[in-house]
Amino acid sequence: MNAPMxxxxxxxxxxxxxxxxxxxQDRFKQALLDRFQGVLGRKSASPLYREHWALRDVGFELQPGEAVGILGRNGAGKSTLLQIIAxxxxxxxxxxxxxxxxxxxxELGSGFNPEFTGRENVFLxxxxxxxxxxxxxxxxxxxxSFADIGDFIYQPVKTYSSGMTMRLAFAVQTVLDPDVLIVDEALSVGDAKFQEKCYRKLRTLRESGTSILFVSHDINAVTSFCDRALxxxxxxxxxxxIPIEVSKSYIEILYSESPTKSTPKGAENLAIEAEPERASLVQAITQGATEKKVVLDNYRFGNRKVEILKVAIFDNNGKxxxxxxxxxxxxxxxxxxAHSTVVDLASGFVIRNKRGVDIFGVTNNTAGVVIPPINADQAFTISIEIDAWLAAGDYFLQAANAGGDGIQYDCKIDALHFVVIDTPILFTTSIVNLSPIFRFDLIETKQETMSTIHG
Incomplete structure (x- = not known):
């Protein structure tokens, strides 16, 4: 039997x-107090400092070839954790x-001597x-070649832009065949083309057995690239x-008015019950709704200034x-x-695939539609019409309502699960359809070809 790795x-x-x-000066005084306490064996007076715990009782394992994403707000302890591991x-x-x-x-440029050239820093x-x-x-x-900064590699690093510094640092760290690669928000500095190049390299490393710790505020990057999230x-x-599930808790921490530290498995739905005087209105709106299959995960959060009662998709016949x-x-x-008066409502939808990657999203603000003030006890609908040019597969619909300050009133992350079928042949290599029109035009002469290319 093979021993576990x-x-x-x-x-x-x-x-x-x-x-x-x-x-x-209190730092020096405290050092003296600590020294005397050690020598005399006596307890010193009250400390001259307060304690800040950047990390408390953190434990986990990283498996060979595993990519783990780390999520959290600024100040959550992510960078401290990575520095300890490194x-x-x-x-x-x-x-x-x-x-x-x-x-x-x-940290960008850490480990580089700004007075040395890029080449010298590579060797160092x-x-x-x-x-x-x-x-x-x-x-x-x-x-x-990977850094692709040209002759700048022979210039002092202090002359580099932040993007050039990141290019060289990433090239050095990934070409050295690491067993573990730690990336802390560094990719956000580079341009889009180089970021795509970096992700290709990261996938190659992971396939070869390198374990990756990946810190990012980009939920799509974590859910699409990582095997697990913390x-x-x-x-x-x-x-x-699973990254998709962990990202839901992260969204709640980011946007809730009073975020909770954790949501236990199997926690009850956070929906509030309608007050007696509002019950009849709620029943009237939902009456007649067809009984549907249970949504796999009806995770939601918000202060319920407004409450989502129903989310549905209808075809052209209203079915x-x-x-x-x-x-x-x-x-x-x-x-x-609405459970109270609302004057600044931002409402919308997000469609994501089963890996948690956002495919499409829209709000009334991005659509240029102003929602008028809404009174307490007022019911209303928010709707969009779409051409469902999606590849066959499973998708999840998020519905959300928030205030102008970004505080969530009610957000249902997986409000509805739907399936797309009958994918046209166009979707053999893509997720969405941008309605392309292919053309073929024969250019008669070389002179016409050069004229076409050079305008």
Whole structure:
């Protein structure tokens, strides 16, 4: 029987505490107090600092060839965690076990000497990571080609733009065949073409067995690229699992008025019950709705200033359906009840695929439609008409209502699951249809060809 593979990273109860001093001189005084306490064996007076726990009791394993996304608001502890794993920061408590070569793209330009040229920094970084000068020479052309910064590689790094610095850093860290690659928001600096090049490289590394820790605020990037996601808030690991599911908790933390730290598995739906005087209105609106299959995950959040009562899709004949024929026209509708006066409503829909990647989204604001003030107890509908040019498969519909300040009133992330069928042959290599028209025109002469190309 084959022995299980050793995880390249294992964290056990990692914590990191910083001392925050009100005055710089208090740091020196505290050092003296700590020294006397150690010598005399007496408890010192009240400390001259307050404690800030950047991380508390964090533990997880990273498996070989696994890509793990890390989500969390600014200040959640993500960068501190990565620095501890990379070995540039010591934890206050807990143990970190690592195996193999770990390369990291942390703070932009970290590890580069700004006075050295790009070429000199390549050799410096590679040799710090354990490569001999001969090994670096053998890989230098690949690094320079991937970075694609031209003759700037022979100029001091202090003359580089942030994008050029990121290009060189990414090229160095990924060409060295790491066992673990840590990426902390670095890809957001590069241009779109280079970002796409980086993701191709990351996929190649993962297929070859490299484990990847990937920090990003881009939920689509995490759900489409990563095998697992971790959610941090206030220094604690509050959720771990399938990226699509973890991203829902992250959205709630970002946009809720009073976000909760975690949502236990199997938690009850957050919908409030209608008050007695409003019950008849709710019943009247929902009466006659056909009994539908249970939505796989009716996850929702918001302060319920307005409440989504129903989300549905109707075909051209006004019949409710959840099986859409690709290319046909449909109306998507949400029925909403205001529980208080609303003057700044932003309402809309998002369609995403089963990997959690947003395919389409629209709000009344992006459509240039102003929703008038709405009184308490007023019911209304929000609807859009679409041509469902989607490839065959499963999709999920999100319905959301928020205020002008971004606070969510009611957001149903997986409000409806629908299926698209009868995909035209056009969709053999794509998800959406942009209605292309192909043309072929024969150019008679070389002179006409050159004239066409050069205008």
């Amino acid at each position: 050793t995880p390249p990273i294992r964290l056990d109860a990692i914590s990191k505490c910083y001392r925050i001093f009100q005055n710089p 070995g540039t920061l010591e934890p206050s408590a807990g143990t970190v076990q690592t195996k193999g070569r770990i390369t990291a793209l942390l 970084n590679a040799q710090i990571l354990g490569l001999s000068r001969e090994e670096v020479l053998a890989r230098f052309d690949d690094i320079a 959610l941090f808030d206030a220094g604690q690991l509050i959720n771990s699992g 409710q359906t959840e099986v859409l024929v690709s290319g046909s026209r449909y109306t998507i509708t949400q029925t909403v009840l």
